[in-house]
Amino acid sequence: MPKLTIDGKEIEVPGGVTVLQACELAGIEIPHFCYHERLSVAGNCRMCLVEMERAPKPIASCAMPAGEGMVIRTDTPAVKKARQGVMEFLLINHPLDCPICDQGGECDLQDQAMAYGVGHSRYEENKRAVKEKYMGPLIKTIMTRCIHCTRCVRFATEIAGVEELGLVGRGEHAEITALEKAIDSELSGNLIDVCPVGALTSKPYAFAARPWELVKTYSVDALDAVGSNIRVDTRGREVMRVLPRLHEDINEEWISDKTRYACDGLARQRLDRPYLRENGKLRPASWEEAFRAIAARLDGLDGGKIAALAGDLCDAESILALKDLMAGLGAANLDCRQDGAKLEAGARAGYLFNTTIAGIERADAVLLVGTNPRREAALVNARLRKRFLMGGFRVGLIGQPCDLSYPVDYLGAGPETLKDIAEGKGAFAEVLKGAERPMIVLGMAALARPDGAAILHLTCKLVEDFGLVSDGWNGFNVLHTAAARVAGLDLGFVPGAGGRDLAGILDGVHHGDIEVVYLLGADEIDMAGLGPNADEGAFVIYQGHHGDVGAHRADVILPGAAYTEKNGTYVNTEGRVQLGRLAAFPPGEAREDWTILRALSEVVGERLPYDNLGQLRQRLIEVNPVFAAIDQVEAAPRGGFGAFGAAGTLDPAPFAVAVENFYMTDPISRASETMAKCTEAFVLGQSGEATGTGG
Amino acid sequence: MKMTRYREGEPGDFVFTAADQARARVLVARYPEGRQASAVLALLDLAQRQSGGWLPREAIEYVANFLEMAPIRVHEVASFYSMFNLKPVGRHLIQVCRTTPCWLRGAAELTDSCCEKLGVGLGETSEDGEFTLIEVECLGACANAPMVQIGDDYYEDLTPERLRQILDDLKAGKEVPGGSRIGRQSSMAEGGMTTLKDLPAPAPADPSGAPAGAPAGAPAAPGEGA
Numbered sequence: 049m050p051k052l053t054i055d056g057k058e059i060e061v062p063g064g065v066t067v068l069q070a071c072e073l074a075g076i077e078i079p080h081f082c083y084h085e086r087l088s089v090a091g092n093c094r095m096c097l098v099e100m101e102r103a104p105k106p107i108a109s110c111a112m113p114a115g116e117g118m119v120i121r122t123d124t125p126a127v128k129k130a131r132q133g134v135m136e137f138l139l140i141n142h143p144l145d146c147p148i149c150d151q152g153g154e155c156d157l158q159d160q161a162m163a164y165g166v167g168h169s170r171y172e173e174n175k176r177a178v179k180e181k182y183m184g185p186l187i188k189t190i191m192t193r194c195i196h197c198t199r200c201v202r203f204a205t206e207i208a209g210v211e212e213l214g215l216v217g218r219g220e221h222a223e224i225t226a227l228e229k230a231i232d233s234e235l236s237g238n239l240i241d242v243c244p245v246g247a248l249t250s251k252p253y254a255f256a257a258r259p260w261e262l263v264k265t266y267s268v269d270a271l272d273a274v275g276s277n278i279r280v281d282t283r284g285r286e287v288m289r290v291l292p293r294l295h296e297d298i299n300e301e302w303i304s305d306k307t308r309y310a311c312d313g314l315a316r317q318r319l320d321r322p323y324l325r326e327n328g329k330l331r332p333a334s335w336e337e338a339f340r341a342i343a344a345r346l347d348g349l350d351g352g353k354i355a356a357l358a359g360d361l362c363d364a365e366s367i368l369a370l371k372d373l374m375a376g377l378g379a380a381n382l383d384c385r386q387d388g389a390k391l392e393a394g395a396r397a398g399y400l401f402n403t404t405i406a407g408i409e410r411a412d413a414v415l416l417v418g419t420n421p422r423r424e425a426a427l428v429n430a431r432l433r434k435r436f437l438m439g440g441f442r443v444g445l446i447g448q449p450c451d452l453s454y455p456v457d458y459l460g461a462g463p464e465t466l467k468d469i470a471e472g473k474g475a476f477a478e479v480l481k482g483a484e485r486p487m488i489v490l491g492m493a494a495l496a497r498p499d500g501a502a503i504l505h506l507t508c509k510l511v512e513d514f515g516l517v518s519d520g521w522n523g524f525n526v527l528h529t530a531a532a533r534v535a536g537l538d539l540g541f542v543p544g545a546g547g548r549d550l551a552g553i554l555d556g557v558h559h560g561d562i563e564v565v566y567l568l569g570a571d572e573i574d575m576a577g578l579g580p581n582a583d584e585g586a587f588v589i590y591q592g593h594h595g596d597v598g599a600h601r602a603d604v605i606l607p608g609a610a611y612t613e614k615n616g617t618y619v620n621t622e623g624r625v626q627l628g629r630l631a632a633f634p635p636g637e638a639r640e641d642w643t644i645l646r647a648l649s650e651v652v653g654e655r656l657p658y659d660n661l662g663q664l665r666q667r668l669i670e671v672n673p674v675f676a677a678i679d680q681v682e683a684a685p686r687g688g689f690g691a692f693g694a695a696g697t698l699d700p701a702p703f704a705v706a707v708e709n710f711y712m713t714d715p716i717s718r719a720s721e722t723m724a725k726c727t728e729a730f731v732l733g734q735s736g737e738a739t740g741t742g743g
Numbered sequence: 744m745k746m747t748r749y750r751e752g753e754p755g756d757f758v759f760t761a762a763d764q765a766r767a768r769v770l771v772a773r774y775p776e777g778r779q780a781s782a783v784l785a786l787l788d789l790a791q792r793q794s795g796g797w798l799p800r801e802a803i804e805y806v807a808n809f810l811e812m813a814p815i816r817v818h819e820v821a822s823f824y825s826m827f828n829l830k831p832v833g834r835h836l837i838q839v840c841r842t843t844p845c846w847l848r849g850a851a852e853l854t855d856s857c858c859e860k861l862g863v864g865l866g867e868t869s870e871d872g873e874f875t876l877i878e879v880e881c882l883g884a885c886a887n888a889p890m891v892q893i894g895d896d897y898y899e900d901l902t903p904e905r906l907r908q909i910l911d912d913l914k915a916g917k918e919v920p921g922g923s924r925i926g927r928q929s930s931m932a933e934g935g936m937t938t939l940k941d942l943p944a945p946a947p948a949d950p951s952g953a954p955a956g957a958p959a960g961a962p963a964a965p966g967e968g969a
Contacts, residue, residue: 211813216822227815 052118067109067120068096076122079131079160081138081244082197083110086300087206093138093197095160097130098122106130128164135165141176141220142245143192150188151246153259157195178223184230185725186237186309188254194247196222200239207302208233209433209453230729233453234426234710237308241292241301250289252312252722257281257288265631266293268618269307270361270611271714273528274405274427275620276303280311280612280631287311287612287632297406297681298620304426305726306710306717311612313720317595319607320636328581330605335637338604339651345564345587346652351378355553355562358384358541359569359592360530361714363616363628365664366608366641367532368539368671369656370568373645376654380547381562384536386572387706388550389492390500390693391526393537396674398504398692400534400623401428402522403487404681408435411523413483415444415459415476417466417507418703419491422452423710424529425621429453442483444469444476447493447703461702463494463503470510480514487523488516492706495526497699504693522683527621529706529713531611532569534619538672554578557586564589568641569608571596571715591644593634594715606648607638610716614640615661617668617675624681625674757801759809763789767809779810783820786810787827796836797828825879833868833875835913838892842881848888849902854878856903860910873914886930887923896921 051060052067054074061070066089071078082093091111098109101119106127109120121127139161146152178191196215201224204213210233212226224247231239239248262281269276269290276299279291290311292303322338323330333341346354356374358367367384374382385391391399403411408431421429429452435441436454445456446465459465459476469477480486488511494503508524510516516523528534536542543549548556554577556562565578569592579585582603590602593610611618613634619625634640639647642664649656658664668675674682711726712718759767767786774781786809790802798821807817821827828836837857841850854865857876861869868875884890887899891906898909900923912919927933 211815214815214819216818218823225815227818 050114050116050118052114052116052120054120055123061114065114067098067100067107067112067114067118070114071098071109071120071122078109078122079164080110081156081160081195082199084199084202084242087199087202087242090198090202093195094134095131095138095164097127097134099124099127131164132166135161136169136171138195139165139169140171141192142195143175145193146246149190149193149246150249150254151193151243155246156244176220181223181225182228182230183226183239183248184232184236185722185729186251186305187231187239188249188251189247190249191223191247193245194224195245196224197244198224199242199244200224200248203239203242204231204233204236206437207238207430207433208235213239230733232730234304234306234422235302235430237305238292238302250309252309253289257283262288263631265612265629267612267629267631268620268626269303270363270531270618270628271306271310271717272304272425273531273533273621274298274304274425275531275618275622275624275626276307276427277626278303278307280629282612282632285632285635287314297404298622298624299427300430302427302430304710306426306713306723309722309726310711310717310720312722313594313716313718314610314612316721317715317719318635318638319593319595319599319605320634320638321607322637323599323602323605325582325603330602335647338606339648341604342589342648343652346377349563351380352546353561353563354379354566355381355548355556355564355586356383356566356568357386357550357553357570357573358382358532358536359567359571359598360386360532361611361716362532362536362569363611363614363618363641364532364535364539364625364668364675365616365661366568366645367536367541368668369642369645369649369658369664370566371539371541372656372667373649373652373654374566375544376649376656377652380544381553381556382541382543382547383550383553384533384541385496385550386530386570387492387496388500389495389533390497390504391495391533391537392692393540393542395692396538396623397522397524398508399526399528399537401489401525401527401621402623402683403525404622405431408432408487409438410521411435411483411485411487412440413442413444413479413486415469415480415486415488416447416456417488417490417503418447418494418706419489419527420448420450420452420493420705420707421489421491421527422450423707424491425527426710428527428621442476442479444479447491448705462700463499463506463698463703464700466494466503466506466510467698470506470513472513477514480516485521485523486514486516487525489525489527491527491703492529493703496706497701497704499696499699501694502696502698505695506693506698508692520683531618531620534621534623535617538619538623538674539668540671562586567591567598567602569593569598569715571598575601591641592715593638594719596715596718598715606644607634607636608641608644609634609638613638616641617665619674622681623674625678627678757790757794757799757805759789759805760793763793771810780812780816783810783812783817784824787817787821791827796832796834797830831868833873835874835893837874837876837910838879838882839876840880840882840884840888840890840892841878842885844885845881845888845890850889852903853889853891853901853906856907857910860907871914874910884930887927893919893921898922898924900924900927 049060059074061073068078078096080096082090089111091108096109097106099121100107181189201213205211212231217223240250265280267280269278277293277295279293281289290308294301322333324333433454443456444459446459511524565586565588567590575597588602589604590598591606591608593608599605612631615630616628646656709731711723717723770785771779771782786806790806791798794802803817803821804814807814839854861874863869889901890899905924909919
């Protein structure tokens with residue numbers, strides 16, 4: 049704990065911090081560009097110069113370790129002059145095109161030039177100009193604005209794990225380049241955030257808005273099960289962009305490209321009014337007509353002939369409202385597992401990412417089973433990579449081979465390999481046995497198959513045998529891909545007594561045992577299983593926000609709200625309950641989902657007992673107390689791991705791929721133009737010759 | 744307006760010759776296990792020599808692959824050092840030193856006469872593909888200014904006439920030894936020795952390999968000459 053004096057104030061700081069960090073601890077702002085607390089130290093912008101006693105010249109505080117007895121001054125004329133000098137140099141080749149720069153208003157260079165610059169320039173010669181670079185469909189480059197801080201290079205190399213960006217040339221000829229290739233990383237959007245100037249900006253958001261005209265709403269992401277904390281920037285009703293919000297335990301300060309860029313899908317393919325199918329064609333209808341059509345179809349129908357499926361983007365409130373409505377109608381055919389994952393509601397530890405995302409940093413070995421975290425949960429993968437960089441971390445992979453941005457021991461493709469390891473065979477079994485805090489991550493590709501329960505059972509046996517659960521450590525993890533899944537399981541949106549699961553419902557439709565299917569934003573199921581139309585299959589009620597496959601099959605469409613348009617509760621894969629907030633109102637006649645269900649319940653004569661969100665949230669807590677603790681992860685109780693799943697025979701078929709295309713996994717990202725461009729550049733381009741370099 | 748441009752070149756495959764591969768393995772083996780990337784400069788130099796004095800993209804990426812480095816990291820190195828040429832050059836690369844001592848001694852005239860003789864501007868290659876002319880900063884032979892570097896050799900104490908003669912000889916395919924054009928030994932003063940004259944004459948070069956020029960006896964103590 050070195051003690052140093054900063055501007056005459058004595059302060060004790062933790063060992064290993066730099067002078068810059070010590071100054072920040074002392075509450076003194078040090079201007080900087082290249083320094084970023086999550087990246088390695090480069091020390092090349094020179095903006096953080098401070099004076100140190102007995103040093104012949106100012107020191108770069110970001111690169112100087114704080115030492116015992118140091119005397120630092122940050123407020124002397126020399127420091128002021130040094131900063132002004134550095135700023136003048138930085139601005140020599142900077143175009144000062146702030147009025148046409150998308151970074152304007154939220155630019156570090158702009159702000160620091162105001163605070164620490166001289167306000168004029170003595171440079172009269174020509175400025176240099178740098179050719180734009182192509183970096184893919186997400187990042188727009190205006191490289192003349194670059195100040196060569198190399199934050200982007202360090203982010204790509206260290207955090208994203210793709211060594212594709214570099215600083216070529218030197219001196220005045222230095223340029224950041226990706227050699228005209230699209231940056232193939234699902235975290236590439238964060239390059240825009242780390243860039244302190246307007247050199248790297250968002251391509252889809254180019255010239256769209258100014259930061260001061262946007263309304264910022266703090267919310268959570270619903271496009272994967274990580275629950276990244278986001279800030280939704282809206283102008284009027286339109287979501288202009290999505291930015292990350294700091295949450296150390298989940299996404300740190302990064303978000304995935306889908307989270308960031310799929311927001312243009314919120315403005316396309318929207319369901320903005322109810323529809324009714326008449327003579328095989330959907331026609332616009334009023335809410336009353338739509339409700340009456342549903343009530344007429346449900347009238348006198350036995351509850352056993354009604355089924356409900358909850359989709360992947362649903363908030364907990366609407367899932368519960370639908371469950372309560374179905375209970376009122378006497379229907380027990382409920383399912384929230386659209387992919388058919390063999391997970392049971394009940395003991396939470398059986399379906400959560402128990403280690404927690406932050407907990408990955410304490411693990412020393414991990415076995416990934418049937419999962420590609422890079423595609424399924426990019427931020428979990430970023431955390432795994434962070435752990436790998438700390439050293440002494442072994443990763444084993446069973447499933448489809450994939451590049452995870454860190455080295456893995458590829459063990460095999462299917463359940464047989466898992467069985468071998470559970471029996472203690474192979475080198476990786478020794479790694480798990482020898483590890484102090486081993487973890488296993490079970491992906492949806494391993495669970496969403498007919499023998500999923502047997503694989504879950506086998507995994508739980510492995511957990512017991514290898515001691516993956518001990519006091520203060522739970523190494524059993526399920527990596528979900530759907531934001532609504534954990535909430536659905538927490539609320540017991542699974543078949544009730546005598547009820548059918550997804551496969552049973554589709555089978556029931558086929559045999560005429562199920563007549564009405566309520567789809568709450570459920571678009572990922574095989575719609576052919578619901579029959580071609582209401583006469584030869586089920587009467588389908590679709591409540592959701594996008595005209596995706598569910599709406600195409602529907603007989604009644606009830607327009608709902610997307611995740612940015614409602615106050616909803618989401619539970620991430622760790623079991624962390626978080627609140628999403630309304631950033632913009634749903635379009636047209638669309639309404640928040642729980643209110644639709646509440647209104648419908650009245651029409652069908654099964655009035656739900658809550659009239660406002662507060663009462664509904666009370667009911668949530670009644671059903672499952674975990675909803676009372678916002679943003680907390682409770683350690684799952686120890687023991688009882690043999691209880692999950694069911695013993696059974698294993699199918700030797702290799703694990704499939706749970707997420708084929710990272711950029712298109714849900715109705716919102718499928719409607720997004722940006723995600724379509726990414727699919728073309730990164731997914732199709734890899735197999736075919738479709739890689740465009742036109743920029 | 745100044746425009747910086749990155750590499751241009753033709754596509755093509757690049758592979759080290761058998762001899763270069765053996766040499767490359769020796770170079771890599773000089774560094775500890777896991778530090779093979781340290782050999783990147785040496786390997787880029789090998790690759791540049793093999794591909795005619797410049798580094799095509801394929802050669803850079805071949806070296807990256809050889810050392811298991813990300814290609815961009817090798818591009819960074821190759822573009823940082825001015826001794827790596829990222830554009831094709833002629834058979835002889837003429838680097839005229841233009842830093843102050845050489846400039847004072849007539850480097851500008853050397854450059855002009857070269858341009859005139861070869862019919863090229865700075866950074867250009869003569870039509871016959873023999874010579875590429877560039878200006879560089881100090882090459883560290885200031886005592887013998889003005890000087891140019893052609894290929895790996897220094898040619899010192901030049902005048903425009905002497906340089907033209909060298910170029911003619913090179914073009915004719917003759918061997919032109921480097922060094923001073925007025926026959927002085929390394930950087931000794933032009934008129935011969937001016938100091939340390941009272942030292943005993945250096946022992947004749949020992950064929951057994953002792954460094955010539957090193958005083959036979961004890962090194963002269965400081966202040967002895969004063």
